[in-house]
Amino acid sequence: MKYNFDEVINRRGTYSLKWDGEELIKQAGLTERYDEETIPLFTADMDFPVPQPLVDALHKTVDHRIYGYSVFPEEYYTAIQHWFKKRHNWDIKKDDIIYSPGTVHAVNVAVKAYTDPGDGVIIQRPIYPPFTSAIEGNGRQLINNALFYNEEGYYSIDFKDFEEKAKDERTKLFILCNPHNPTGRIFTKEELNKLATICADNGVLIIADEIHGDLIRCDQTFIPIVNTTENPDHIITLTAINKTFNVAGLHCTNVIISNPDLKKTYSEALGFHLPSPFTIAALIAVYHEGEDWLEQLKEYLDETIQYVIQFISERMPKVKVTRPEGTYVMWLDFTGYGITPEEVHDRIYNKANVLLEDGKLFGEEGLDYQRICISSPRPIIKEALERIAKEFEDLK
Structure with missing residues (x-):
């Protein structure tokens, strides 16, 4: 079957860590701001529905x-x-x-x-x-x-x-x-x-x-x-x-x-x-x-990655990013803006209201970086990038 990875499914109210974990996320110090308008792209799970054979298998288990x-x-x-x-x-x-x-x-x-x-x-x-x-x-x-x-x-x-x-x-x-x-x-x-x-x-x-x-x-x-x-x-x-x-x-x-x-x-x-x-x-x-679903997913992720690279090249050219060979995470280098990691964080997390993952969590080598998980429908990724780019327009 053909899967629609552009479908946006509301995950709020489903016990989702990334969409419902406000209290835990704040306790962990990941962000000060988290509300109903936050776009969370920090944790490595996907906002795509699973393969239909998996849904069918779980329904069969439930029905027992x-x-x-x-x-x-x-x-x-x-x-x-x-x-x-x-x-x-x-x-x-x-x-x-x-x-x-x-x-x-x-x-x-x-x-x-x-x-x-x-x-x-x-x-x-x-x-x-x-x-x-x-x-x-x-x-x-x-x-x-x-x-x-x-x-x-x-x-x-x-x-x-x-x-x-x-x-x-x-x-x-x-x-x-x-x-x-x-x-x-x-x-x-x-x-x-x-x-x-x-x-x-x-x-x-x-x-x-x-x-x-x-x-x-x-x-x-x-x-x-x-x-x-x-x-x-x-x-x-x-x-x-x-x-x-x-x-x-x-x-x-x-x-x-x-x-x-x-x-x-x-x-x-x-x-x-x-x-x-x-x-x-x-x-x-x-x-x-599940192989057919996976191959379609890989194509979709490849297209999203290319979109992110193109967007950053045009709208935030001071950010350095390369095409990852694997995973669905991208590693964004904000060094080119010449501002502190704390200010980068504030512009993204508090002002743009997008939740990524600060590079410092990955060791001192990541101090000027942000990790973004692009494993969400492209409309969500586009909205997040638009918000972030807007907050860096004054630094062109």
């Missing part, structure tokens, strides 16, 4: 009228295996799949399972803020391998720095984000192989957050890091339907671990978790029948 404890059927595992073999040429064994009720939870479990207090964990800033929380909140040492940034806005890995930090005897873990949030980079096979090799040579485990791996530009290719090395025994991969199919509220992350010892350690640290019947039905439905 009993929602007790659930177990994973064989079809749950075969759906995962089929999806990743077809789309990423990745052969996953059933016994290597471990369910987790969320990706951030999975990262925290990994940090506690594979490191001790005081151990070092490498991340690559600017980076998704919960990685920092998972490290520092659990008493581990944050080791930053900051990404290089050139004049064209392209990010790359500082391998000399990475290797030096991997060799430090304190370093036990590396959390990889690929596609990278917030820069949108998809790391190449060569880059991933080099990271994997350095970590293997120095006894550093890799936690690979690949949950945006299906959300890539139509002309791009994503390669799981396990497919770039002959020995992936030191790699733990996080996958999820949450981002791909807009079902974050169903809490469905799958952790893929091929090393038996690492698998045992992780399972013991994770503890016992059962899924809801809705989670099971959702995964089976989207991995079997």
